[in-house]
Amino acid sequence: MSKTISPLAPKSYPALPAIEGVRIATAEAGIRYKNRTDVLYVSLARDTAVAGVFTRSKCPSAPVDWCRKNLGKNGARALVVNSGNANAFTGKKGIEAVKLTADFAAKAAGCRASQVFIASTGVIGEPLDAARFKGVLESCEKKAKPLAWVDAAKAIMTTDTFPKVATRTANIGGIPVTINGVAKGAGMIAPDMATMLSFIFTDAPIAAPVLQALLKKGADKSFNCVTIDSDTSTSDTLLFFATGAAAKRGAPAITLPSDRRLKEFRQELEGLLSDLAQQVARDGEGARKFVTVKITGAKGAISAKRIAMAVANSPLVKTAVAGEDANWGRVVMAVGKAGEPADRDKLAIWFGDIRVAAKGARDPAYDEAKTTAYMRGSDIIIRVDLGLGRGEATVWTCDLTKEYVEINGDYRS
């Protein structure tokens, strides 16, 4: 955890209500950090459905392999997350460490090891000493409480400067259900330590395949639209748990993704995921500005997304934003390098509401002073219209500052 809190941190945190069937505990296992919690344990009611979306890395961590293997089996009864060590690229020892962690948690929760979901974030390549969890998880099971959401968000932080939580309510068949989520980021990745992790919980009675469909679609519109530095972690994990406890209050069981009663739930879920994803960008390593890149008029949605990512990942665009420089030439450059259909002479670019370029040249009404004033704000919107079609995309990122280099450079010499 960094000592300096991001200037883009939220001014206050929402109070997250309890979700029936979810109990939370955190602990200090001393894996890497001293004097802070580094283990999150979540106890889940019987018959909790689970869905997951994971890193696309070809070198995923041992916990990611474990979660993938156990999705679609027999639900979830416990979640164990540690910070400080990613248990990635740890070979056989890494697989054994995951198995041992699951065994400890299974014993504590009274379930099968395959019902334990695990995520790890931290250093890559260091063996994780799972023996440290012995006793810790049992004690967590005993002390777990329904309202420790901010504690949960804190225990999984690495270089994050603030805990990330969000909550929503939705009606399903006239019955209100709750969705709570926590996340950590600090980048898609972090200094020695890595990973975007997020865990979402609801009491809605939604079957696992439906939950998976909702999560997949929601992730594409939220976490998959965030980039800090174009580097993808070995360990990115987004899990969604549904205890189904709202069924007792009359909420209908949802077994089909096409069920119309999901309409509001889907909206609220997507809002919550976007909220958490934007918090991740607001806490990007060294971030001083939150940047929204909106592409319109592209040939199609995929093309728009690729162009948006090319702009959002461009070190030159990001350093210009850090420097409060309305350098739209770099936006042109980034659009040009994306490899997607673009016609220089149809391009238009805005910073906020100020159109700076149109029809292949600087806007005749361009006003340097007005644009520079806009760039001094902490929330910057860069919009590009390609003038070719109806493809649109929005992605979120942050600026690239000297602090990013400092955090990740660890100038040892």
Place this chain on the structure above:
Amino acid sequence: MSKTISPLAPKSYPALPAIEGVRIATAEAGIRYKNRTDVLYVSLARDTAVAGVFTRSKCPSAPVDWCRKNLGKNGARALVVNSGNANAFTGKKGIEAVKLTADFAAKAAGCRASQVFIASTGVIGEPLDAARFKGVLESCEKKAKPLAWVDAAKAIMTTDTFPKVATRTANIGGIPVTINGVAKGAGMIAPDMATMLSFIFTDAPIAAPVLQALLKKGADKSFNCVTIDSDTSTSDTLLFFATGAAAKRGAPAITLPSDRRLKEFRQELEGLLSDLAQQVARDGEGARKFVTVKITGAKGAISAKRIAMAVANSPLVKTAVAGEDANWGRVVMAVGKAGEPADRDKLAIWFGDIRVAAKGARDPAYDEAKTTAYMRGSDIIIRVDLGLGRGEATVWTCDLTKEYVEINGDYRS
């Protein structure tokens, strides 16, 4: 031009000999810089063949459009390059500025406008006032001399900290011919100003289509293997001029790319292009370390190149190198995110000759002190063997330092 010279600059420059048919002049046109040359004019003998390779940007500059249009027409008689303004995203005015420049040069050289090749590097989006070249190019034609190679390299610099020149000799049919080259970089891109430019000259009598084939292949193995920050300029231009003057000394005319007498020339050309490309990486913005990324054992050559670029473009790998941190976990991450075939449990990674990881885990013989000592050097080689096939690739880059952010951030506030 920066005042601090890159610590990776060559200790001395080679003396470039004259190439018959090539005369060089530089001038101060005051386009953006004060008290330095910003125009390069090269006069070329009649019947000079020309080949070119350009940026893949979908938003290319007006000079790039011009050069593309005139390749394969009637050879080259003059080259005009300016620094300080890229004449990119300048609309109709940009096209007019190129035409006017070509007209001035054609008048000076006594040739057609289509025989004038033009490149511009500098700010994007600012109209280029080509009227400033009036008189300047005629005076250049008059004073042009055969040996002003370093002056040529200096006139085209933007944020480069040293001029980049190289020379080679090769025999064609028993007759020695010369190849000289100049380049500028400072990144694929530079602060407000942009662009990788390189111009190669030879007296060998090589027909334009053969020259084009040689250049294309050579560029793929050299300039296309350099990345500073993954940002591609709107203006990248590599031009190759062959005056053919060596024919008078008995060198045979080469009209087919398959001509075996090209063997040595091809080797020397590729060596020269690699030399210049590596100089560009050594002068990357803020660079303190020169990094070679070698991939072996990939499924194929394209796959190897993509993985090499993923490693070389990773901000986390580059900041780790800046911090002299042997953080091979980030190399694993970069391999994993490349989207190419990779098997975590077959990967091996070396820093220099030190194997740090093998078979999906840290090397049992890993020695932190030894590896850290290696990272203190100024030339770092990162090698990854995928263990899957015979695909290989090598790319060059530099580290990512706070100076990069400073140079490009232009903290105005």
